[in-house]
Amino acid sequence: MELPNDQPILSFVVPAHNEEHELPATLRAIRAAAHATRESYEIIVVDDASTDATAEIARAAGVRVISINRRQIAAARNAGGRAARGDVLIFVDADTRISPRLLADALQALADGCSGGSARVVADRKMSLWGTVFLRVFSTIYFATGLGAGAFLFTRRELFQAIGGFDEQYFAGEEVFFSLALKKRGRFVILREPFVTSARKLRMHSPAYVCGQLLFLCLVGQNALKTRDRLALWYDGKREHGTT
DSSP: OBOTTSOOSEEEEEEESSOTTTHHHHHHHHHHHHHHHTOOEEEEEEEESOOSSHHHHHHHTTOEEEEEOOOOHHHHHHHHHHHOOSSEEEEEOTTEEOOHHHHHHHHHHHHTTOOEEEEEEEESSOOOHHHHHHHHHHHHHHHHTTOOOTTEEEEEHHHHHHHTSSOTTOSSOHHHHHHHHHHTTSOEEEEEEEEEEOOHHHHHSOHHHHHHHHHHHHHHOGGGGGOGGGOHHHHSOOOOOOOO
8 A cells, every 4th residue: 555654665656747638547557556466655756847737636646746857757767766765666657557467577577586677568549550560660679679668667776776777868768778777787577568658659740750750869879869959759748638
């Protein structure tokens, strides 16, 4: 159960920027999964410069809220990870739903000695044909490398601290370096049970725009990830409405 005044076993860290439409469903899913474990837990929403009701919604839901003004995904995850009190850290994006089975599998992986892990991705709603094909091809290639998806990552707090958390040099792709750092500490697993996350980027942008952003990253390399100026796909702030 969620016990704010006691020492929790699990800490869920939810980075959020203007996620008033997605956050309620995400928090409900986290609570359902956490209750199924029968472990004590806490939920930390890191509100990074939101201009909507994200923080108010989180407080009304009874979770801890940390406010920062960085507009950086790595910094938001780190702020939550450093404030967490649980032995296990689970990073869940504000537009992502986890299931009891997925959380149980993650905890079993840690119990089996894994340094951490992630899971495969399922889109929340129907997409266009190009979006469906793109996600399938990208996922096949990406997860074959054994790297984690940023929307769902888990590890032990001691390992998070040992590797220094997420590398704040990067405004995107920080999950890659996080995964690689954990791989050096032990087996990093990609769970078979998927999580559900918003595919809004593929619904709200054209194929040319998405592919152009990714091509730019491939051509420029790591340095392109060190500034948000050319990372509009991650930082343009576009949101869909109507999620419950």
